[in-house]
Amino acid sequence: MRISALLARGTTAGALVDADLDDPRPDEVIVRIEAVGVCHTDLLTRRKLGTQPAVLGHEGCGLVEHLGPAVDGLTPGDRVVISFASCGGCAQCRAGLPGYCAWAAALNGSGRRLDGSPTLRVGDEPVFGAFFGQSSFATAALADARSCIPVGDMPPEVAAPLGCGFLTGAGAVLNVLRPRHGDRLLVVGAGGVGAVAALTALSEGVEVVVAEPVAARRVLPAQYGATTVASLDEPMPSVTHALDTTGRPESIARALTLLQPRGILALVGLGPAQTALDVRKLMLRGLQVRGCVEGDADPSLLIPELIRRFRRGLLPLDRLVTTYALADFDRAVADQRAGRTLKPVLLPGT
Structure with a gap:
């Protein structure tokens, strides 16, 4: 053809x-x-x-x-x-x-x-x-x-x-992190994947903080109720869950410091193959670092669910x-x- x-x-x-x-x-x-x-x-x-x-x-x-x-x-x-x-x-x-x-x-x-x-x-x-x-x-x-x-x-x-992109962001929230009402999620990076993750969490009644240096990318999450900051170095509350979409070692390390004890960080961004983590702090604070491919999703199940949320005005x-x-x-x-x-x-x- x-x-x-x-x-x-x-x-x-x-x-x-x-x-x-x-x-x-x-x-x-x-x-x-x-x-x-x-x-x-x-x-x-x-x-x-x-x-x-x-x-x-x-x-x-x-x-x-x-x-x-x-x-x-x-x-x-x-x-x-x-x-x-x-x-x-x-x-x-x-x-x-x-x-x-x-x-x-x-x-x-x-x-x-x-x-x-x-x-x-x-x-x-x-x-x-x-x-x-x-x-x-x-x-x-x-x-x-x-x-x-x-x-x-x-x-x-x-x-x-x-x-792929929307599936990854939404799946990371729904399948991997699974925050509940009353939890607070930090999303690092608000491109397509991060923005969908933030909107998905907001539709679940979760408090969301978005860290994104580009001002234009902060607009949409803020309109739907997310707290937005330009940098992870800005004052912000501790969080129960975090999602890094950037793959940057410095962002990953900083996100870990913002997690409450027994918090979980999911990684979906492709960055350097190696980065240094403080294993002692991970252990003593009970933190989890979790890789995530394609939102841990079965596309035949998650895609129809995301379409339903879109049609209902939730996403x-x-x-x-x-x-x-x-x-x-x-x-x-x-x-x-x-x-x-x-x-x-x-x-x-x-």
Whole structure:
């Protein structure tokens, strides 16, 4: 199938090119992409790949166009969010934790199917594709049917980030930290992931403090009841729970000092591989530090729940989103970094 895709080479600006998408295998589908979120992981991967040509994008939403013969539960025309890929059969997948799938690295980051076959070609040459099981910076994407979650008539630009960023922020609160009414949550960083985490906690009746240096990113959480500060060094009350979305060692260390005894810190930001922690203080104060991948979520369960909250007016996901044409990727990234946009979403059809 001939498609248009955003082909990236390292940190250079991506270019729209014609590409050939493989036919779906029995358990795969082709989704005509209506919207796709831009995530920090896309930018990190683009740098990591160097000059290797790649089609990234892993928060796709669109209409099912072609089905493999073994696919059940989906029909052409269904609007779906494409979430990350998982095998469905390992111990973690069977336990409802597909983010920790035994084959996660190969399925989501190898650039090919699990058997090594490519899914995308440009000029008859295979390129890095199948990113997070999709590569949705394109007009269409090939994905495993089990990664496709029906979303009904949900606006595609609002639904798309549920595949990763929104899923991660909300899942970190609901599945990992689990604060209750009367608890106080500190969210470090108020980009797309942090903002959704803050709004999710507020919808649970939890007191929220957001630490974010960019003033524009503090506006939305404050409007919904969060206390906002520009720096973790500003005076603030101690907290029972904390979520770091930045990955910065200094932010992680400071967040730990603000936790009450037996508090818990969840980490979802990718930063340096190593950081120094005061293990004695962790032990003596009963603190927990917890890694979190994809919000510890089963997308087939959490995405519909987040949609229900959106429809009930409890989770204003639409207020986080700003849309751009697919060709305006670099402008979208620049706006996100400047705080002009919380969550950029690309529209391949424009």
